[in-house]
Amino acid sequence: LDHFLYRDGQLYAEDVPVAEIAATVGTPFYLYSTATLLRHFQLFDEALAWGPHLVCYAMKAASNQAILRTLAEAGAGMDVVSGGEYARAKAAGVPGERIVFSGVGKTREEIRMALEGGIRQFNVESEPEMRVISEVAVSLGVEAPITVRVNPDVDARTHAKIATGKSENKFGIPISRAREVYAEAAALPGLKVVGIDVHIGSQLTDLEPFALAYRKVAELTEVLRGDGHEITRLDLGGGLGIPYTRSNEAPPLPVEYGALIERELGHLGCEIEIEPGRLIAGNAGVLVSEVIYVKQGEGRDFLILDAAMNDLIRPAMYDAHHDIVPVVEPEAGAEQVPYDVVGPVCESGDTFARGRTMPTLSAGDRVVFRSAGAYGAVMSSEYNTRALTPEVMVKDDQFAVIRPRPSFDDMIKRDTLPEWL
Numbered sequence: 001l002d003h004f005l006y007r008d009g010q011l012y013a014e015d016v017p018v019a020e021i022a023a024t025v026g027t028p029f030y031l032y033s034t035a036t037l038l039r040h041f042q043l044f045d046e047a048l049a050w051g052p053h054l055v056c057y058a059m060k061a062a063s064n065q066a067i068l069r070t071l072a073e074a075g076a077g078m079d080v081v082s083g084g085e086y087a088r089a090k091a092a093g094v095p096g097e098r099i100v101f102s103g104v105g106k107t108r109e110e111i112r113m114a115l116e117g118g119i120r121q122f123n124v125e126s127e128p129e130m131r132v133i134s135e136v137a138v139s140l141g142v143e144a145p146i147t148v149r150v151n152p153d154v155d156a157r158t159h160a161k162i163a164t165g166k167s168e169n170k171f172g173i174p175i176s177r178a179r180e181v182y183a184e185a186a187a188l189p190g191l192k193v194v195g196i197d198v199h200i201g202s203q204l205t206d207l208e209p210f211a212l213a214y215r216k217v218a219e220l221t222e223v224l225r226g227d228g229h230e231i232t233r234l235d236l237g238g239g240l241g242i243p244y245t246r247s248n249e250a251p252p253l254p255v256e257y258g259a260l261i262e263r264e265l266g267h268l269g270c271e272i273e274i275e276p277g278r279l280i281a282g283n284a285g286v287l288v289s290e291v292i293y294v295k296q297g298e299g300r301d302f303l304i305l306d307a308a309m310n311d312l313i314r315p316a317m318y319d320a321h322h323d324i325v326p327v328v329e330p331e332a333g334a335e336q337v338p339y340d341v342v343g344p345v346c347e348s349g350d351t352f353a354r355g356r357t358m359p360t361l362s363a364g365d366r367v368v369f370r371s372a373g374a375y376g377a378v379m380s381s382e383y384n385t386r387a388l389t390p391e392v393m394v395k396d397d398q399f400a401v402i403r404p405r406p407s408f409d410d411m412i413k414r415d416t417l418p419e420w421l
């Protein structure tokens with residue numbers, strides 16, 4: 001459920017007509033709904049209400065500080081994967097004790113930064129990394145709370161580029177070696193083992209892989225406790241998928257996911273952490289764009305938009321489907337025609353959809369890409385020296401630009417010429 005609905009023949013974001021924002025801000029831009037963000041966070045929070053828990057939003061999905069602060073004020077923690085994300089979370093007002101640090105290649109500088117600024121835990125991905133965290137903690141005279149991310153060798157049944165829980169993936173340590181690694185962790189100075197971490201992939205539309213992975217985590221918890229480790233926290237990662245089309249079968253709901261966690265892990269008495277990104281931000285954001293031209297090709301019509309692959313790379317990168325709907329509601333029974341929907345960037349990969357049936361559109365008409373809130377703006381670039389896509393947030397009947405469109409000057413001035421030129 002989201003808050004982008006037609007009302008009086010117009011698409012609204014909460015109580016603001018999208019056309020009104022487009023007229024003020026210009027297209028293309030990302031548009032987020034506060035109510036949808038909060039609703040999705042609350043669904044997870046309620047799904048875990050059976051026990052102690054913290055929902056750590058995976059801010060890689062959409063990291064504008066306005067989004068972070070909105071969620072943090074509702075009680076969310078953050079999952080960060082870089083020093084930049086850590087700094088951004090802190091700048092948005094998230095306290096260190098609500099930040100977990102994931103990622104396979106944390107540098108010494110990033111580790112120091114988090115230890116100095118405060119961190120809930122590092123999710124350790126390898127033994128070399130664990131040794132570096134130990135060294136940095138000792139040098140600062142502090143103790144680093146850690147979990148070890150285990151790779152359960154479970155098939156998440158999702159797109160290969162976003163599956164992370166199989167043994168061939170670079171993530172975590174093989175679960176079969178967990179006992180050795182925890183033994184080393186306990187022996188190293190400056191580390192405090194607090195739990196276990198697992199994350200098997202993104203856009204999972206089936207609960208079974210989660211159940212398989214969590215069952216292995218439950219067994220491992222007992223084994224590690226038997227070895228004398230204090231396992232008080234389980235970080236279960238993110239990954240619950242969202243519906244990208246209205247027609248296909250809806251993925252499981254957070255409440256079903258929460259019940260599964262209780263069933264598989266509830267008996268262990270651990271604090272549960274989850275790291276959802278896509279389900280919180282995905283359907284809370286759209287990309288608004290305008291038709292520049294309709295071009296007749298050989299046996300097809302091209303809808304040439306002012307948004308391109310630099311603004312939304314998911315179709316080019318993962319063959320992802322995003323529903324594209326007009327800002328002006330089509331009349332009931334309006335004629336539907338197939339379009340190849342493309343951007344202005346100079347490569348054929350800059351194609352959002354082929355043969356997509358839509359109501360007839362012409363130059364100047366506006367459309368929105370639905371479900372673009374997660375992995376949209378954060379993956380945008382200035383390819384073709386196109387301005388980084390601005391972001392706008394709506395709350396009830398108000399809207400605000402939360403990242404302005406850079407001017408050509410802003411972009412050009414970032415280059416510095418060497419003195420010999």
Ligand code: LLP
Nearest residue numbers: 058102199202203238239275276277278375
């Ligand atoms: N935790 C960890 C350790 C992760 O690596 C990820 C996502 C998440 C949590 C959040 O997963 P989510 O709940 O959003 O599924 N760019 C791709 C998705 C990459 C996901 C990377 N890791 C896309 O556009 O589909």
